[in-house]
Amino acid sequence: DAGVTQSPTHLIKTRGQQVTLRCSPKSGHDTVSWYQQALGQGPQFIFQYYEEEERQRGNFPDRFSGHQFPNYSSELNVNALLLGDSALYLCASSRIWDSPSSYNEQFFGPGTRLTVL
Amino acid sequence: AQRVTQPEKLLSVFKGAPVELKCNYSYSGSPELFWYVQYSRQRLQLLLRHISRESIKGFTADLNKGETSFHLKKPFAQEEDSAMYYCASLIQGAQKLVFGQGTRLTINP
Numbered sequence: 593d594a595g596v597t598q599s600p601t602h603l604i605k606t607r608g609q610q611v612t613l614r615c616s617p618k619s620g621h622d623t624v625s626w627y628q629q630a631l632g633q634g635p636q637f638i639f640q641y642y643e644e645e646e647r648q649r650g651n652f653p654d655r656f657s658g659h660q661f662p663n664y665s666s667e668l669n670v671n672a673l674l675l676g677d678s679a680l681y682l683c684a685s686s687r688i689w690d691s692p693s694s695y696n697e698q699f700f701g702p703g704t705r706l707t708v709l
Numbered sequence: 710a711q712r713v714t715q716p717e718k719l720l721s722v723f724k725g726a727p728v729e730l731k732c733n734y735s736y737s738g739s740p741e742l743f744w745y746v747q748y749s750r751q752r753l754q755l756l757l758r759h760i761s762r763e764s765i766k767g768f769t770a771d772l773n774k775g776e777t778s779f780h781l782k783k784p785f786a787q788e789e790d791s792a793m794y795y796c797a798s799l800i801q802g803a804q805k806l807v808f809g810q811g812t813r814l815t816i817n818p
Contacts, residue, residue, distance in 0.1 A: 595752075596752075623804075625804075625805065625806075627806075627808075632718075632810070633810050633811075634713075634715075634795050634797075634808030634809050634810045634811050635753070635795070635806070635808045636808070637805040637806060637807070640804065640805060648804065648805050650805065682753065686804075689804055695741060695758075695799055695804065697755055698755075698806065699754075700752050700753040700754065701752060702752050703752070
């Protein structure tokens with residue numbers, strides 16, 4: 593099992609463009625979370641997908657959207673790119689939790705480095 | 710809003726010396742806290758979580774509700790401990806992690 597995989601590794605875009613990042617979860621996982629990590633900062637939660645629906649969302653504008661496919665893989669889309677969107681985008685997968693008080697470990701991918709010029 | 714604070718961006722100690730990485734949290738309920746580590750050229754990975762009360766790679770962390778802290782400690786640092794360390798809090802019911810800004814730990818030979 594290769595674990596969580598993400599593509600592409602690096603990406604360079606210009607302001608106003610749109611970008612799509614991809615994530616394949618670890619085998620046996622059905623939940624995908626996306627995080628943005630700006631330089632020198634910790635990861636910041638964007639949203640989470642389970643059963644092809646967005647279940648949780650962080651404090652990010654609607655320019656950030658996502659999708660989950662029947663095979664549990666996921667995409668993160670960012671429209672109208674801004675310079676401030678330059679960051680490392682991390683995908684994390686897990687199994688859906690059994691109850692609100694339980695927690696199943698999130699496994700992180702290597703990330704996609706997005707540079708907006 | 711739930712917040713995790715790591716007051717030190719950089720921490721440098723000598724091999725064999727004790728290490729303490731500080732983490733403070735703000736949460737009104739019962740927090741669940743974690744330490745994640747990222748070694749050079751590797752992905753972010755879970756080091757330990759407070760409810761398991763384990764010692765991983767010689768590291769321990771105790772939840773102090775009175776001081777709202779979850780400091781990471783190791784009595785004798787090793788060079789392979791050099792890495793980026795992130796403290797994180799779980800928003801229960803939401804299964805989303807709130808991370809601190811991280812501390813870069815360097816162990817000098």
